[in-house]
Amino acid sequence: MILIADSGSTKTAWRQITKDGVLAETKTAGINPYYQSSEEIAQMLEQSLLEQWPDITPKEVYFYGAGCSAPDKKAMVEAALQQAFPASKIEIHHDLEAAARALCGEEPGIACILGTGSNSCLYNGHQIVHNLPNLGFILGDEGSGGYMGKRLVQTFLNNELPADLHQAFQQRYHLTRDEVVDNVYRKPYPNRYMATFAKFLFDHRQHPFIYQMIYQSFSDFFEKTIVKYPDYQQYNVHFVGSIAFHFSDILRKVAQQYAVRVQHILENPMAGLSLYHQQKIA
Structure with missing residues (x-):
């Protein structure tokens, strides 16, 4: 059994999965190393996640989180998770990697986040190879x-x-x-x-x-991000996030204007992440 976490500053979604499917899932408070120390994260895990699942012993833990791009921030989250799961292999990834893996799987493509904030990357089917700077709010x-x-x-x-x-x-x-x-x-x-x-x-x-x-807001996103990726019209473009999901009809019309092929639009990445990791287990 492996454990997957998709975390923002507000909430964290957790799933236990095997190659046969989802065993259990739950939610806890968000985790962000820019606002919490390693000790605070470990305490939160002890008081919330481990209270719900006291006997959980995952072979591997894959944590995808906001604020987990810099090595020192990754190390903070890894230390807290290692304390909670001392016998588990721990991997920490940025939330943009969650989007890329959930949306693209092992196929090349452009993965985009359109939720409270926005971000994007070019993914070669294995890793992010290009990411335009996210200038924030x-x-x-x-x-x-x-x-x-x-x-x-x-x-x-x-x-x-x-x-x-x-x-x-x-x-x-x-x-x-x-x-x-x-x-x-x-x-x-x-x-x-x-x-x-x-x-x-x-x-x-x-x-x-x-x-x-x-x-116009979606057009601005395409102008500032999508069209700046080399050969962008050769890739399938995917979206995850509440804004992309709830305004998908308008988003697809904007994409047509730029001759962009939109494939997946998901409200959150967890289903795609589960499938990605299930295939790795199998």
Whole structure:
């Protein structure tokens, strides 16, 4: 039996799998070495995961997490997991590797994340061979929930929404400029705050103004990322994340504009990761 984890800053999904399928799954709090020490991660594992599965003895543990790209951050998570599973082989991978393996398997392709934030990579079927810099919420994250939410709130505060949308937005959120400034400039995770407004976009996606806003956000992602990969039109392009999944119809239309072949669109990578590792076991 092996154990797979897909972790963000908010939650971690865990699955026990064998070559025959999934044995068990659960969720715990998120793990991010930029915000937690190795000791804090180990304590969380002891108090949550090992309380649910006290007798678990995986042969191997594959952890995919946000913040796990730098070697020192990987080492922090590895130390905590090794404490929880002293007899297990531990491997730590970045969440972009989770996307690539879940979406592409062992085939070359371009794997993209479109959730609260955005990211992408060129994958050769075995490893990531090219990754354009992710400039984050302030300077980038095109096509993400944070990016779309920011554009929506900007348009609302600048009185640029059509009257019907402006009224609907105000009635729903009762938003003020001071509240927005406080959440963006004084509180942590402004991208998460802005991404919460993606629900409004989804509910009003048939409105021409909102449709065009979503369409343009995806176009910005293609312009800043997809078209910059060498020979990008020769690859299948795949997406994972809540924004890609819930706005997949619009995403596919934007892809057609760029003559891009979209194959898989998943809400989260866990199913694809499970299949990838099951095939490795077999």
